[in-house]
Amino acid sequence: MKYRDLIEQMTLEEKASLMSGKDFWQTQEIERLGISSIFLADGPHGIRKQAAAADHLGLNPSLPATCFPTAATVANSWNVELGEKIGHYLGKEAVAQRLNVLLGPGINMKRDPLCGRNFEYFSEDPYLAGKMAAGYIRGIQAHGVSACVKHFAANNQEERRMSIDTIVDERTLREIYLTAFEIAINEGKPLTVMSSYNRLNGAYTNENLHLMQDILRKEWGFDGVVVTDWGGSNDRVAGLIAGNELEMPTTAGETNAEIVQAVKSGKLDEDVLDQCVDRLLHLIFTTEQAFSSEHKPIIDAQEHHAAAQRAAEESIVLLKNEGGILPLNPASKLAIIGDFAMQPRYQGAGSSIVNPTMLDNTLQSLEKFGLNSIGYEPGFERYGKKSRSKIDKACALAKQADVVLLFIGLDEATEAEGLDRQNMRLPENQIALLEALYQVNPNIVAVLSCGAAIEMPWIHQVKGLLHGYLSGQAGAAAILRVLTGEINPSGKLAETYPLHYNDTPAASHFPGKEVSVEYREALFIGYRYYDTANVNVLYPFGYGLSYTTFDYSNLTIDESGAMFTITNSGARDGMEIAQLYVGCASTSIFRAKKELKGFSKIFLRAGESKTLHIPFDDKTFRYFNVKSNRWEVEDADYQIMIGASSADIRLQGMLHVAGSDAPLPYEQAMLPSYYSGNASKVSQSEFEQLLGRPVPNAKWDRTQPLGYNDTIAQCQYAKGWVARFAFHAITFSHWFLHKIGKRSTANLIMMSVYHMPFRGIARMTGGIMNMPMLDGMLMMVNGSFFKGLRHLLKERKKLKQTAKSK
Incomplete structure (x- = not known):
């Protein structure tokens, strides 16, 4: 231990006190030993340090900070160096605001397009997500503060996130849901990791010995x-073991007392506590x-704003450009339509909300x-209310435009933390507007702002489609630079856009509604599924257009990697993202048809050629073998593919790789869905074959009394009338x-009340309600109203008396 001498000077109570927060954002200090409290705050794409009235839902404003594009946006840049530059700016602002730990980046996989927090995550691919995250971490920590990679692990839905049990097989866990964390931790070396709310195969992640220790x-x-997500501690002693x-936020000493008692009773070895303190x-x-x-930095707000703009420019994706409608002709008469032109949609909602230092909008x-705008009309109500008059005014303006x-x-x-989306569609009032505009002027360029994949049955009604994602405080100017051709778009999608939600592999098992969610699709998420099962998509993973063209040639492959030439064969300078995919020719072990194993972004002037080398690494040919319980390499021929997207393979060759002589992990006849790749509707029995055990009952036991980890939603079948009444009132x-139309407030009810487990009431109220009081509430819920009220x-x-005596 590094600080053994200091720890030996502490009392047991002092050691325990360091293991949870002093308040909502700060840790405890021990003044007599010179141990300061430290400040933690949200910050995946900008600092959210709340000076007062702290909350975890993004309700109260924070100190002004640069709002960079979200992770879902920057992932489209496929530029690790850009991620590191953003990290540098975040780290510099963290130091300026005296922030010790920046709670980000978030690197959970985009298992399903409807996850409400997808805007805060990088990709459906773990290799891309891990590499981008490592860049962020290096940049942040170069300034001496800590990044905190989150949410560890398999946290891929927002509904019931504090109690849902993720059921996933070991190979899928390792290859899909942990690989991004592995890369981020090994290459970025974060000082802090945040455990997720959910259970993983039966155990809460922060108590899961296999995940946390092994x-x-x-x-x-x-x-x-390792720090808990806010309110994410279940059994404090089990988490410590x-x-x-660190448990956040404060529990006003309640869990500290549990730690002290556990040491005195022998349940917790004091040496384990000492190591945690160290x-x-x-x-x-x-x-x-x-x-x-x-070393106190001086923040130049304009410089940081310009950096946010550059990040957005490189992350914007051009999805459609029919007839070369883009870049815009300066002489064209433009009708500017859409509420987001006036009030940009530039970031997500929830704990990552940033109070921007400044904010660009399109109209200004x-x-x-130098664009020739003939006018502006909002065209639609922002939150979905239909308005015929707004559509009519927009159409009247559109008739006059080129x-x-x-x-x-x-x-x-x-799109908000704590809630999953209900569907993949744009709001109906926006679709109605688009259809009406198309009737009067088919020359439509749509600029899309959202943080996740959507369905686009209307795609034939636009000639141009530019996807800005959630592009931060400088996004409006970045989008205009791309529209006018000042910037040649170079972003490519870090996630697949399916034709319909029902085409997605997890649709029949998302979200988990009661006890658990089963990852029956296993390895086959995103492009791994679509490519292997031959499912058509709207836009494939890695897709993005440019105002120029690129040719690929001269592939050579050896044991070190793949070398090839890219030529800018068009008339404009631009950047291209070359992607290395690998597929195994053997059918002995089920795999995706291809997997991303490397990428490189390169700038080329018009007519210029450059040779690229994308190296192989320790993850290029590996798979996790559940029989040997380790990473192995299969002795086989491997197809090496160089593509402009997962569906646009330009060059390919074969390489034989010697294997590690491991036993075959599966009986092929028992897993037909996985060996075919058609894994969207796997039966329970086949999934259990993959798991190697029965799946737990996914339904609540409605005959048992409600307990700490049951949710407010379960009050609908509680024995106590007051609980049932409360449920119906909620x-x-x-x-x-x-x-x-008060959708934000309605969402808040679902986030902070409906899906909250009872223990969360104690864990998230900073000591206002403790677990003994919660016992009284549960008595009331379970039918003993007066007994429970007296106990509460x-x-x-007692709690008030204890507080007074301190």
């Missing part, structure tokens, strides 16, 4: 601090060095780009607020 600590060698040092002290002392007066930026610039997308209430309030009031009185 994999994170022993296999990957992580020696930093698993190596989850790792936390290293985080505290390491990050505190960043705040020395001689038009003049400096080109319609239509700004559409998803609103802030649709559901009515949600319906009513949604009906009258008695424990509340």
